[in-house]
Amino acid sequence: MVQYNIALIGFGGVNRALAQLVAERNEQWQAELGFRLNIVAVTDLDLGSVVSANGIDARMLVETKFERGGFAKLSGGSAEADNEKVIRHAPADIIAEATFTNPDDGEPAVSHCRWALESGKHVVTTNKGPAALAAAELKMLARRHHVAFEYEGAVMSGTPVIRMAKTTLAGACLTGFEGILNGTSNYVLGRMEAGLGFSAAVSEAQAMGYAEADPTADVEGYDVRLKVVILANELLGGALKPADVSCKGISSLTASDIEAAAKDGCRWKLIGSAYRNENGRIEASVAPRRLALDHPLAGVSGATNAISFRTDLLGAVTVTGPGAGRVETAYALLSDIIAIHRAEPAYTTKEAAE
Amino acid sequence: MVQYNIALIGFGGVNRALAQLVAERNEQWQAELGFRLNIVAVTDLDLGSVVSANGIDARMLVETKFERGGFAKLSGGSAEADNEKVIRHAPADIIAEATFTNPDDGEPAVSHCRWALESGKHVVTTNKGPAALAAAELKMLARRHHVAFEYEGAVMSGTPVIRMAKTTLAGACLTGFEGILNGTSNYVLGRMEAGLGFSAAVSEAQAMGYAEADPTADVEGYDVRLKVVILANELLGGALKPADVSCKGISSLTASDIEAAAKDGCRWKLIGSAYRNENGRIEASVAPRRLALDHPLAGVSGATNAISFRTDLLGAVTVTGPGAGRVETAYALLSDIIAIHRAEPAYTTKEAAE
Incomplete structure (x- = not known):
């Protein structure tokens, strides 16, 4: 069984819809797509952050009404977002970046992507900032670390x-x-x-x-x-x-x-x-x-x-x-992960060849 | 350099347009797609057949006005189509089947595909007959011989x-x-x-x-x-x-x-x-x-x-x-070959694993 550990950066509509899909469709994905997703970390400016190497129950995540800083109540949780620490050190294979788009310099999302790629994690994002303002740098970084930087959802949500x-x-x-x-x-x-x-x-x-x-x-x-x-x-x-x-x-x-x-x-x-x-x-x-x-x-x-x-x-x-919609945009993240899964031998081969 | 040897079955508008693309774009494909095509055989009910292990000049093929049985004049040529012999024995990696669609039983195109797959050759086709009437059998045959059966061009020509x-x-x-x-x-x-x-x-x-x-x-x-x-x-x-x-x-x-x-x-x-x-x-x-x-x-x-x-x-x-057009449909054959090329490690790995 292939399982990808995933960290959700930003827990607004899009990553929440992705968590909902994980809760509802993991078994189906395993049968039809050949992998399942395991949420090992979530950060959110409002809610804080939570990391669990064994995985966080996706259904609990989407069904709980968290207050400001509410992730602190969870095991492995904190009231602070701790983005850099979580992105660099959580045991995730893939970072799903879905924070707000900053059209001026793309931050802090560009840094989120950079930290992830530098620590050898794939990035999937729906954020126009990094894709429009820093794609060349981030793609080079991804190549150097033999991981993917995918952003299908930055344009027309999940329409591929x-x-x-x-x-x-x-x-x-x-x-x-x-x-x-x-x-x-x-x-x-x-x-x-x-x-x-x-x-x-x-x-x-x-x-x-x-x-x-x-x-x-x-x-x-x-x-x-x-x-x-x-x-x-x-x-x-x-x-x-x-x-x-x-x-x-x-x-x-x-x-x-x-x-x-x-x-x-x-x-x-x-x-x-x-x-x-x-x-x-x-x-x-x-x-x-x-x-x-x-x-x-x-x-x-x-x-x-x-x-x-x-x-x-x-x-x-x-x-x-x-061109929009929470589920439609969450599907873009899934489609990026499917592309990574299908190209996985390429990443593995390159690493083995070093 | 990756080169695929290709046999063209049927030399009407579509395979003629593919030969024209080979004549014009091989260098570009090598740079952009990572492979080139080498036409090693052509058969046509009208013109006959020609086989050349070293490759047949694509420009000559499209520029010569052949008469009925005219392939006989070429080195390695015959006035007869010899489809089964050519498909089974020509040194081709890929068979491009573009003969007429028979909506009743798909023949002789279904046999063309069967002979190719049985002899370990990939099939790319724009022919609705085999795709509509024998896809299950031909796909199973393809799997058994670790080759591809692709037919993007059977619907909406090259629109993928x-x-x-x-x-x-x-x-x-x-x-x-x-x-x-x-x-x-x-x-x-x-x-x-x-x-x-x-x-x-x-x-x-x-x-x-x-x-x-x-x-x-x-x-x-x-x-x-x-x-x-x-x-x-x-x-x-x-x-x-x-x-x-x-x-x-x-x-x-x-x-x-x-x-x-x-x-x-x-x-x-x-x-x-x-x-x-x-x-x-x-x-x-x-x-x-x-x-x-x-x-x-x-x-x-x-x-x-x-x-x-x-x-x-x-x-x-x-x-x-x-939904139609000679060049548009020839592109469908190219797109099938690109898909085969990108999946090539999968075919090679399976063969090596036997």
Whole structure:
């Protein structure tokens, strides 16, 4: 029986959903995927940290209502998060990093990833910060320590766009992509088409739980920009920083813009894209675009996300799926672990070859 | 340097496009994918067969205008196809089977695959016959001989739907799928929406080269039915035969059906689908369905294909891409070879372990 010991860094919606899946599906995973997960550590800024080499009961973790510092009551627990100590010293094979995204320098998540990789642990993360701002450094660190740094969930939650482009489209010669990569702004645009003004549509998105109290990152395109950086660097071999991507959001679109587009049989969408141009340079942008209704991305409605890959041998291949959601994003972590499991001989062989 | 010796069975559009890619891209593949291809044999009912252990110049193959039996003029050539002898005895690692699809018993392609697997050669094929009618037998044969039987191109040409579902959606718990899996019928429906009658739309599709002289397999759903069988058996663990799939085509749809749907904000699509029901049984069908315009498959227009996977953890994930085309289908063969190359340690290890 293969069992991976896993440490959960951040115990918000995503890692909590992963713990719930562990509680419910370990037996099924063992039969169908060939491994099970054993949670040996959890840290959370609010709740504290807990480490147990024998494993922490996943069901207890998700069913207990912990108060602030509440992990202190558990065996092996502390009211402090102790992230560095837990990440470096917990007996984990894999670190699941799901703390908040810091769009400026990626911290503290970048340090979390660095500590894990340095101590020979695989990292799976849904955090856009490390993936957008430090992927090159962290991938090099992972290679040096013969472990994986995987971040499928940083873009379109569990919809497997990164892995699809890298594995199932290998050899098709990807030349670029364009996508609807933010569900909140897509929802807002849909409501504006239905007649609401920008502010009213944002308020509704907030009431529905799609948009945060400060919707700036979603509606001004900053969230999409991080995702464009991640995809351009990972899939097109770029070395972009967010400042290299021109960025315009949807807040300046007016009801009459929306109407005028509809009259011409078009529809506004916030599109993040990157292409390798004739000189081999990557041109990347985030901007509202008027799409004809037969464009592959024009029909993507509500909070759904989609990405259209442009390839030399297949033309456009488009993937549409969820862009958010706790379970959907937790699945991204699982899919990263599945990829690590399937590549495991590669890691073991490399270590043995040293 | 890794080099795979490959034998092309059938030298029509698809294998000819693969030979063209070999002529143009071997150096690139070596650098980017880690292998090159060396064509050591070609057979064709019309042209004959040719075998050369040192390799046959791919550029010469695609640029020469061969007459009937023309391979006889080549060194190592014969005017006869000699399929069994070539498949069993040519020094090939991989057989690329791209002869015509026989929807009744899959022959002679099933025998081609059997001979190849029995003699320890990997099979990659775009042929729906073996994939729909003999996959269980051929997969068992492949396992016994520690080689691969891959058929990504049997559904949606090079759009990687089978490999996507099996690898990048692993663990998401696929419960079913529905798809637009025939470009010709989808094109005809689009033209009927534009005002043409069924017969006029079919004639136009024939003139455009989409539909064959006898369009029955496309418009009556038989082509889609084979693809539903392939996907249901491969992805849902079924053991379906074509007769298990109820099948209705689009030939009985009238202009007034199309109009009535449009009035209700709907659109007719020919949908192939399969689901595992509550009792664990697979229910599969091919039928025209009225889709609301916000259905993920409603916007798929022209000869494009799409499949919407229903999963437990992600909900619907939809892939849209080409469903036909010589280069697109040849890419499917390449993608199968890439998968074999990446799994190669597995094959080698198993053989060594015997």
